Amino acid sequence: MKIALIGYGKMGKAIEEIAIERGHSVNLKITSANLEDFNENKIQESDVAIEFTNPEVAYGNIKNCLNWHIPTVAGSTGWLEHKAEIEQLTKDTEGTFLYASNFSIGVNLFFELNKYLAKLMALHKEYEVSLEEIHHTAKKDAPSGTAITLGEQVMQFISEKKHWVNEPSANDSDLFIKSIRQDPAPGTHSITYHSEIDDIEIIHTAHSRKGFALGAVLAAEFIAQKKGIFQMSDVLGL
Template sequence: MRIALVGYGKMGKIIEEVAQKRGHSIVAQLNETPTLENLNNPDVAIEFSNPEASFENSRICLQNQIPVICGTTGWLDQKPEIEKIAVENNSAFLYGSNFSLGVNLFFALNEKLADLMKNFPEYQVQLEEIHHTHKKDAPSGTAITLAEGIIKNDPRFDAWKLEETKDHQLGIFALREDEVPGTHSVFYKSDVDEIEIKHTAFNRNGFALGAVIAAEWIQGKKGNFSMKDVLFN
């Protein structure tokens, strides 16, 4: 494939390395707003930029019928509009809050556990995420996906919030520490014991590999997708 990297920071450079090892060509490395010219006729754009730029980056690609794999978090209030643009332009958009295979298995485990625990109100639920100090958004997109998985399966909750769980709001603690790629934990705590599930990323390579696999998968497809479509369908 011919891949345009829209956002060429730490993640972009790792994605470049992984993609080239899998036989793909990098035809653009952009930290500026994409245009039809500087995108250089790619088969797909992989967008890891920042919350302020992500919507416009994706819009330009989709309106030029370039499929987009987007891993930027912190802009999801605009995601429905981008998904509409993808359909209107007969293109394809795939958003992932986390492209790691392990994390996507963790998402499925989290939903299964939430479904099991919904009938045991003596257990209080709490989420925690730890990331490097350079991460701009809080909570992480991965933590939000975990929270949404619990909310979907446990009628006690109808929303998430930063800090501790309160009433019908599921709490997420967002911690920032030096050079932590990403650690996510879900706790179910009662007066007598605690159940914890946890995913720890050792580096960013798993995220990059998942993004490239998603880019390979989306070729020839039209519409809006997630990593669940790539891995489980």
């Protein structure tokens, strides 16, 4: 499989390493220094595109890939106000698109655990739920896409919570997601249910980018010959 990497920072390099280990090739690497190579002719040589850039350019990059009929795996966060539009474009072009706020296999298992715990806790109103995420200071968006996904999952079951907020709130319907930026930070997400009697907490901590990179390559392998809109739960059979 030939992969186009849209974004060749630390994550892009980690994806390339895993892709080559798994017998694939990276035939196109797009950075801010060679944007002229991000065009329809060049990308047609690729079987799939993996997009890991930043919130400012991710939406345009994804839109271009879909308009050029390239199956696209998107890992950038901070652009999700356009997600419905991208999904409609995927349908209109009969294309292929997979977005994940986090590609780590462990995190996607953690998502399932989070939903199950929220379902259990929904009947126990004495517990107050909150989330916390810790990342390196170079991360531009807050809260993280993973934290937003976790928060949305909690709100599916804890009906009292209507909106997530990134600052402490006196409104009982707000779900507080605390964002901490510090170096070094491996990437940690935690969900805590607090009561006067006790706390229940689940935590996921990433030790390296390797898990994210592997998940992105697995996603690319999964969608390369398919049409439609997919999630990591489809890739992992969850």
